[in-house]
Amino acid sequence: SQTIHQWPATLVQPVGSPLSLECTVEGTSNPNLYWYRQAAGRGLQLLFYSVGIGQISSEVPQNLSASRPQDRQFILSSKKLLLSDSGFYLCAWFGQSSGANVLTFGAGSRLTVL
Amino acid sequence: GENVEQHPSTLSVQEGDSAVIKCTYSDSASNYFPWYKQELGKRPQLIIDIRSNVGEKKDQRIAVTLNKTAKHFSLHITETQPEDSAVYFCAAPFISGGYQKVTFGIGTKLQVIP
Numbered sequence: 001s002q003t004i005h006q007w008p009a010t011l012v013q014p015v016g017s018p019l020s021l022e023c024t025v026e027g028t029s030n031p032n033l034y035w036y037r038q039a040a041g042r043g044l045q046l047l048f049y050s051v052g053i054g055q056i057s058s059e060v061p062q063n064l065s066a067s068r069p070q071d072r073q074f075i076l077s078s079k080k081l082l083l084s085d086s087g088f089y090l091c092a093w094f095g096q097s098s099g100a101n102v103l104t105f106g107a108g109s110r111l112t113v114l
Numbered sequence: 115g116e117n118v119e120q121h122p123s124t125l126s127v128q129e130g131d132s133a134v135i136k137c138t139y140s141d142s143a144s145n146y147f148p149w150y151k152q153e154l155g156k157r158p159q160l161i162i163d164i165r166s167n168v169g170e171k172k173d174q175r176i177a178v179t180l181n182k183t184a185k186h187f188s189l190h191i192t193e194t195q196p197e198d199s200a201v202y203f204c205a206a207p208f209i210s211g212g213y214q215k216v217t218f219g220i221g222t223k224l225q226v227i228p
Contacts, residue, residue: 032213032214034215034216042220042221043203043218043219043220043221044158044203044218044221046215046216046217049213049215051213057211057213090157090158092216094207094214094216101146101207101214102148102160102163103148103160103205103207103216104160105157105158105159106157107156107157108156108157110155
């Protein structure tokens with residue numbers, strides 16, 4: 001079966017520090033992968049999506065970037081964090097589950113920027 | 115792209131009553147409509163979905179209805195229980211630039227009062 005892993009689960013970072021969040025998917029090949037951000041009490045904002053190695057599309061301009069160095073690995077990064085980057089970051093993959101294409105989320109990474 | 119509107123943003127019901135959450139979408143090509151439940155601090159999880167070739171789908175106390183002509187779909191929860199308290203998101207996948215994306219509604223915070 002397919003599983004999706006995210007880490008770290010929580011982190012607290014100072015403004016201006018770098019960021020790296022990692023997501024890996026197991027049990028599938030060539031998945032469509034997504035990064036969403038959820039600010040406190042808010043909805044789900046699509047940040048990046050990727051259909052394959054090295055293929056990244058950005059939805060909104062920001063100081064974040066994403067990379068896909070391997071088929072099942074999707075990384076969210078920043079060189080210098082802003083206070084507004086605080087939030088709950090969710091990796092997701094869109095693929096077959098129980099015979100249908102569904103969007104499945106990882107457990108999330110909760111980032112607090114101080 | 116797809117625009118998904120969801121209402122109400124908050125909903126309080128007495129335990130045992132029914133709850134209804136409604137969503138509208140803009141892309142007439144959309145053919146799959148999932149609903150996610152997000153408990154506090156956790157990832158959104160798929161609870162039910164419906165495809166455009168049916169008008170209603172039920173799973174125990176939850177049901178989803180779809181009106182393709184009007185481009186809206188609704189989540190119905192009957193005999194609500196305190197554990198139904200959560201944020202519910204509707205979503206609509208769509209194709210953009212040849213790639214599959216998923217747009218979410220803003221979410222509905224459901225509170226079931228014991």
